Amino acid sequence: MKKTENTKNNSKMVKNTKNLISVIFLSLVSLLALSTCIGLLLSNAAIRRQADASQSELDALETEGYYTTARANQLIDQADAKARKEEGDRLRDIFRGKLEEGDRIGAIRTLYPDEIITEYAGQYYFTPIDESLPLSPLTEEDFQLLEDGTVKYIGTDESLSITKGIDVSRTQGDIDFYKVKSEGIDFVMIRVGLRGSVEGTILEDDYFKTNIKNAQKAGLEVGVYFYSQSIDADEAVEEAEYVLKQIKNYEITYPVALDLEQTNSSDARTSKLTKQIYSEIADAFCERVKEEGYTPMIMGGIRTFTEFLEPVSLEKYPVWVSYYGFPQYYPYDYRMWQFSRNGVIDGIEGEVNLDFCVIRKE
Numbered sequence: 001m002k003k004t005e006n007t008k009n010n011s012k013m014v015k016n017t018k019n020l021i022s023v024i025f026l027s028l029v030s031l032l033a034l035s036t037c038i039g040l041l042l043s044n045a046a047i048r049r050q051a052d053a054s055q056s057e058l059d060a061l062e063t064e065g066y067y068t069t070a071r072a073n074q075l076i077d078q079a080d081a082k083a084r085k086e087e088g089d090r091l092r093d094i095f096r097g098k099l100e101e102g103d104r105i106g107a108i109r110t111l112y113p114d115e116i117i118t119e120y121a122g123q124y125y126f127t128p129i130d131e132s133l134p135l136s137p138l139t140e141e142d143f144q145l146l147e148d149g150t151v152k153y154i155g156t157d158e159s160l161s162i163t164k165g166i167d168v169s170r171t172q173g174d175i176d177f178y179k180v181k182s183e184g185i186d187f188v189m190i191r192v193g194l195r196g197s198v199e200g201t202i203l204e205d206d207y208f209k210t211n212i213k214n215a216q217k218a219g220l221e222v223g224v225y226f227y228s229q230s231i232d233a234d235e236a237v238e239e240a241e242y243v244l245k246q247i248k249n250y251e252i253t254y255p256v257a258l259d260l261e262q263t264n265s266s267d268a269r270t271s272k273l274t275k276q277i278y279s280e281i282a283d284a285f286c287e288r289v290k291e292e293g294y295t296p297m298i299m300g301g302i303r304t305f306t307e308f309l310e311p312v313s314l315e316k317y318p319v320w321v322s323y324y325g326f327p328q329y330y331p332y333d334y335r336m337w338q339f340s341r342n343g344v345i346d347g348i349e350g351e352v353n354l355d356f357c358v359i360r361k362e
Helices: 002-063 069-100 104-111 177-182 208-217 233-247 275-291 302-308 311-316
Strands: 115-120 123-128 143-145 151-153 160-168 187-195 202-204 221-228 256-260 296-301 319-322 336-343 352-360
Touching (some): 115 302, 160 221, 233 256, 296 302
Antiparallel strands (some): 187 202
């Protein structure tokens, strides 16, 4: 009987022990779960604090003018679109204005700023701007277009000296150079002669000797030019020899220029010349003039320097470019700019060409 009671007591103790172990185990699990929950809550709180701090930082950056990468890219795209629209509107306004003025080539030029556009006999020519060639140091801001259509230099580059001049021939007739000088003219380019465009005969300008003597008496600086229609290098040397003979007894302080232009006549002896031949002509004349100690120069319109001559010629010799629009369209370095053919100067009856000369100070 006593043995049976002991067995029951032992069984009851084992059962109680198991129950206690289960309670302890469940308590441990509960504690672990509770710890995990507390950890997650603390972690979430930290993440939330970090997110709030980041948002506050972004808000502060935006308030101070800084933006996120996405916002910055968006603003860049918006600014780019706005700039393109404004530039497009500006170009359209210029294009329309040029067309209203009857300046078709000027209108086309506004659309192709990286090319030099010229026109001949109704055909347009597109020449990419050669960035290897020296560009002009002068910009549109260096000049002012006056109400009378003339141009005034207003630049401030102290390394440059800009002088104002005229170029004359028999067309101007008798000239009072004292009055010309009193008009603020510094120099005069005088035509020595020309070669006929059909027969090819060299002719002296009727007023050359009179013009050069009177200009020098009035105290003007003097240079000369020859209107060329040579068809090869030999004829170019012949023209140079003629000019050198005519000027040998005068003090020439400005360049000796070769006026190299193509006539509009299909009968002209130069109508079929190639770019290579034109370049050889320019080189032959300029080198011969240079040998005698004068400063050679090539004169012509923009077509001369884009369609007729090889780029090397533009680097070897000073350029005298004839262009009557404003601002100057020729992009490369130039020594002279014939900016008007309708100049009115006291001492000259009728109109005369006006020029600027760009002199770099030593």
